[in-house]
Amino acid sequence: MKRKRRPKNTGAPKWMVTYSDMITLVLVFFILLFSMSQIDTMKFEQVTESFKDRAILDFLPSAIDIDDTGTTNDDGDGEDAGADDETDDEDEEDFDASGLHDYLEEWEKREDALARLMDDIDVFLEEEGLTDAVTANRTEEGVVLVLQDSILFEPGEAEVLEQGQLFLDEIGGLLEGMPNNVRIEGHTDTRPIANYRYPSNWELSGARASSVIRYLIDEFNLDDGRFSLIGYGEVRPVAKNDTDKNRAKNRRVEIIILDQDAEEDN
Numbered sequence: 180m181k182r183k184r185r186p187k188n189t190g191a192p193k194w195m196v197t198y199s200d201m202i203t204l205v206l207v208f209f210i211l212l213f214s215m216s217q218i219d220t221m222k223f224e225q226v227t228e229s230f231k232d233r234a235i236l237d238f239l240p241s242a243i244d245i246d247d248t249g250t251t252n253d254d255g256d257g258e259d260a261g262a263d264d265e266t267d268d269e270d271e272e273d274f275d276a277s278g279l280h281d282y283l284e285e286w287e288k289r290e291d292a293l294a295r296l297m298d299d300i301d302v303f304l305e306e307e308g309l310t311d312a313v314t315a316n317r318t319e320e321g322v323v324l325v326l327q328d329s330i331l332f333e334p335g336e337a338e339v340l341e342q343g344q345l346f347l348d349e350i351g352g353l354l355e356g357m358p359n360n361v362r363i364e365g366h367t368d369t370r371p372i373a374n375y376r377y378p379s380n381w382e383l384s385g386a387r388a389s390s391v392i393r394y395l396i397d398e399f400n401l402d403d404g405r406f407s408l409i410g411y412g413e414v415r416p417v418a419k420n421d422t423d424k425n426r427a428k429n430r431r432v433e434i435i436i437l438d439q440d441a442e443e444d445n
Contacts, residue, residue: 300322300353313325313346320435320438323433324434324436327428328427328430328431329430330346337386347391347395351394351398354395359437362407362408363391363432363435364433365409365410365432366415366429367412367413368429369426370420382410383410383412384410387432391434
């Protein structure tokens with residue numbers, strides 16, 4: 180009696196199942212990482228707005244030709260209506276594509292303008308020998324110039340020193356050559372102050388910011404409508420207030436040269 184042969188297993192090897200499970204888990208892991216990553220809300224909303232209320236998928240090419248099922252009458256009205264619909268679809272498609280292109284183009288121009296502004300300020304600080312006393316940083320708002328209070332004011336005072344005026348003269352010359360709006364922020368350390376002029380660090384920081392604005396406007400005849408000020412007191416430190424060196428970093432005046440395009444968006 181002949182023994183029946185078992186049919187050979189023609190499926191995938193057993194190790195392939197384990198391997199495919201591992202690949203699937205890795206894929207899910209990276210999807211989770213991507214979903215938890217931070218997203219620039221402003222950019223995301225702007226891109227979303229450009230696609231809002233637009234049937235983008237309708238404009239994608241189809242692998243199947245769709246016959247025109249519309250009916251026509253003897254007067255030819257149906258043919259004209261179909262032509263009008265086709266023209267509207269083409270216009271809508273062009274509008275959607277151009278809208279996204281314009282957004283990306285404007286964003287690149289803004290980034291280029293802000294980069295040029297930062298480069299100009301870096302060159303200016305180097306030429307005038309201000310790199311040790313003034314630092315420049317780029318943010319989403321624009322370019323931030325940070326001046327330590329020791330070059331501008333006496334301890335606990337808000338009147339600009341003569342040596343501080345020399346620094347402000349250079350910065351005022353820079354502001355004369357650009358139309359950007361400017362915000363001045365005053366900051367202090369945590370050491371309390373209490374006198375008849377400045378009952379707290381809030382008043383002192385605001386007075387110092389005001390003194391800087393007043394000097395720039397008076398000496399360079401700048402439009403006062405370009406300026407705004409904030410006195411933050413001690414609530415926005417850049418270092419811990421645990422050493423004299425760190426407290427000196429927190430006592431500062433920040434001059435923010437605002438990006439014009441960012442202001443228009445807001």
